[in-house]
Amino acid sequence: MVLVGTPPSDTDGERGLLRRARTGDPAAFRVIFERHSPAVWRFLRDLLRDEAAADEATQETFVRAHSRLGALRDEDRVGSWLLGIARHVYLESRRTRGVHVDVADEEHAHQVEAVLPTPSPEDLLLDQELAGLLTEALGMLHAERRAALLLRIDHGLAYEEIASVMGWSLPKVKNEIHRARLRLREQLAAHVGGGRP
């Protein structure tokens, strides 16, 4: 591959990078990859719950993104666009592998809310044990609900962007994320607010 013009830097804007990548500039695509691949990988790892499978799915996501650079309309939303492709790759991977490990995510959110302890400032520290519990608790969520929650609290997508990525209505996005939050809190309640052993 041959570099075209001035090499892009990490500080280049997404629009500029995207335009250069669209003209076939591999260096620009490389910056996009290096900027977004950790988040894409983390998203896929959280969905697939398998690091090696997330490696493969991340590569596949960027291969597809490379071939569809021209299809991205909103040039400021490269991140959410990539996460949307990643979600499709995940769904295909799940179908291919025949994996269905979702735990029943029963609808009792309203009951949970009343009994949750209030976190203390010390709880903000994520120690090794709590990090493991957090990952485990995320894994307990229904896959689609987990994806929506992660897109919001880990990847910082706006509700409208999540609706676009998930193909849901805005009220559904808000509802699913709310339910996911309550379920997550229920799983972690014993470890906050002085409840830790």
Added chain:
Amino acid sequence: MSTCRESELDALLAGELAPEDAARVRAHAEVCAACKHALTWQRLERGWMTQRARREPARPALSFSALEARLAVAQKAPAPVRHARREGQWRHWGKMAMAAAAAVAFVGLSLPRGGTGVGVGVGTEEPWSRELLVVTGVEACEDAAAALEARVGACLIASPMLALRAD
């Protein structure tokens, strides 16, 4: 939180609200115990997720050189979309051929046997059982109908309900 919206608290933390909306939600959270509680949890979750992302070790498999090799293979390979479309077309024509064959078979089986000259479709009807004819009161007209049927070579009692209406 029954009348409060957690998504608004979330938007407040994300800095997505307009100044006047942010002030309103913040003021509400000050006096609403449920919202204050939810806001504390949301701060905690955001903090945890940020720490988790920062601690994520670099993945060697995420190197661009590995991706480049894969892109090169993908570019040399025949265009997958066109191939898939062609495959889809063949699948489409296959389905059309199967549907045509099924239609021909259906028409063939529907044709009257023995060349009686009766219209298509008559031979496909199952004869009514004797019990059913008795229950529905069709038996009374059965003999006259049978004679007519023998003459035209077809079953005229297409439905017991039609026969009852005729009575």
